Amino acid sequence: MPTFAPSHHCTQIPPDCVPVKVNKMNASNVIIESELSSKTINFNHDTHGEKTFFKHEATTKGTMHQIVSMKEAGTAMAASDGSVKHGIGSASWIITGNANLTSEYQGSHGVPPSHAPMTSHRAELYGIDEKKRPLTWPEKLNCRMDKKAKQMREYICTTPHYEYSTIHLQHQWTLLMHGKIVSQDIGTAIKNHHYLKIMSDHLINNKMYHPMALQLIHWDAIEKATLELPHFRQIWATKFVSGFCGVAEKMNERQQWESNLCPLCQVNSENAMHVVKCKDHRAIQKYEKLLQQLHAWLDAQMTHPDIIITIITTLSATNISSFTTNLPPLSDKHCHTAAQHQDLIGQENMFKGHIAESWKDAQFHHLKFRGEEHCTSKSVTWAKNLVLRLYNFSFEMWDHRNQIVHTKIEDQLNKIQSETLKRQIQEVYLNEASELKENDKILLEEGLQKTLEKTVREKRAWLASVDSSKQYKLHSQTNMYTNMRRSMQQWLTS
Ligand SMILES: [Zn+2]
Numbered sequence: 001m002p003t004f005a006p007s008h009h010c011t012q013i014p015p016d017c018v019p020v021k022v023n024k025m026n027a028s029n030v031i032i033e034s035e036l037s038s039k040t041i042n043f044n045h046d047t048h049g050e051k052t053f054f055k056h057e058a059t060t061k062g063t064m065h066q067i068v069s070m071k072e073a074g075t076a077m078a079a080s081d082g083s084v085k086h087g088i089g090s091a092s093w094i095i096t097g098n099a100n101l102t103s104e105y106q107g108s109h110g111v112p113p114s115h116a117p118m119t120s121h122r123a124e125l126y127g128i129d130e131k132k133r134p135l136t137w138p139e140k141l142n143c144r145m146d147k148k149a150k151q152m153r154e155y156i157c158t159t160p161h162y163e164y165s166t167i168h169l170q171h172q173w174t175l176l177m178h179g180k181i182v183s184q185d186i187g188t189a190i191k192n193h194h195y196l197k198i199m200s201d202h203l204i205n206n207k208m209y210h211p212m213a214l215q216l217i218h219w220d221a222i223e224k225a226t227l228e229l230p231h232f233r234q235i236w237a238t239k240f241v242s243g244f245c246g247v248a249e250k251m252n253e254r255q256q257w258e259s260n261l262c263p264l265c266q267v268n269s270e271n272a273m274h275v276v277k278c279k280d281h282r283a284i285q286k287y288e289k290l291l292q293q294l295h296a297w298l299d300a301q302m303t304h305p306d307i308i309i310t311i312i313t314t315l316s317a318t319n320i321s322s323f324t325t326n327l328p329p330l331s332d333k334h335c336h337t338a339a340q341h342q343d344l345i346g347q348e349n350m351f352k353g354h355i356a357e358s359w360k361d362a363q364f365h366h367l368k369f370r371g372e373e374h375c376t377s378k379s380v381t382w383a384k385n386l387v388l389r390l391y392n393f394s395f396e397m398w399d400h401r402n403q404i405v406h407t408k409i410e411d412q413l414n415k416i417q418s419e420t421l422k423r424q425i426q427e428v429y430l431n432e433a434s435e436l437k438e439n440d441k442i443l444l445e446e447g448l449q450k451t452l453e454k455t456v457r458e459k460r461a462w463l464a465s466v467d468s469s470k471q472y473k474l475h476s477q478t479n480m481y482t483n484m485r486r487s488m489q490q491w492l493t494s
Contacts, residue, residue, distance in 0.1 A: 079138060079141035080092060083152065085157075089153065091152075094144070110156045209345075218387070221355065225385075228388060243272045248262055275401050276397045282400075287397065288316075291316060302366075303366075307362055322343050341357075353387040436473065443469070
């Protein structure tokens, strides 16, 4: 197996390089602990298996310099793949740049057997068909590593005393994110790490959230609450929270409405939050009713009385008010913290379900003080349900607004339709009476005025009767002519 002969291409390593000891505890950054003099390198004392690992293939093609500068420029690409058969596993990896670059650093090694069964992860090859489309560069690298890992596995199988490296064993590595060890569900942890940054940038820069607010919002409660919503309400909540529901501002932007003014108050431009805070008397009435319901719900949930007073008083204020100023004077420190946090998050954002996590803590201490059992789970459920109540509050305001808007549109439609119906009826009385079947002339006996006083529905039914009578007469005439023509033909040809 010449491919796997031990070969460090040391001649290609820059001459000013020195051996170092690497702190492997931080996987995202290679931290150099100390430089090693050649005397301190003792390959006989190979505790972490580095000797074995590097002996079995870490080879370079091209120059190491190129690979290091690619890594620094962020253009380096890494691919790896594994191979498993009969309980023996191997892995191959490569670090290189784009397809035109000749430099690469690659290696293969055996996967040490452990108590866990050897499994193969070949999902990445699923759907790749070389005949259908040319492979992308990362796919090509992946296929190369797939072949190479297979060769390595075969090599291990045919080498009786293959020495496994312990460098990849789990206890040698730690994955840290924001200084916290990630030990499970790594995929989700990486996704959250990535998207939280994008989301927080968006909320701070576009939605003007206080930078501190994002850490204070009770995201867990929001996630739990959202999962309990029916699908159509989940879609609605996403649209409402992101401001993309069909409010006047959006309808105007999409050129479906002529104005961006709120259809209820006709004073402010209407965005999602305005739907909740609209000062139209109908909207205020609805808002007050929903606030009473929220109050009753908080009472029924054994909520800390100071939380109830603070939230209800703040949300009842006609203008934007602060939670801190509405705290009862002798409130405990937990309520103080929660009120401060909610002020940072924002009063209006509460209607998006963005509540401070510290409300849950205040509720927890209240339940504990009362000597309740299962205070932790009860306060978690309380917070989740509070988010659901707030979503419901916003949805009810939205639904109420829609009922008014739709009734208005319906009225307008009826007016246009009524005009059309009126013209059609007049036309029947003035010009079409002779087109009706003799028996149906009874339809006209009521007179024009009475017919015009009918409801839209009745007028439509009346016109439908007139129409079918006209059609009948027309067809019977056509039938009569057809029959006459046929008789004449028969007479001529007989
Ligand atoms: Zn309004």
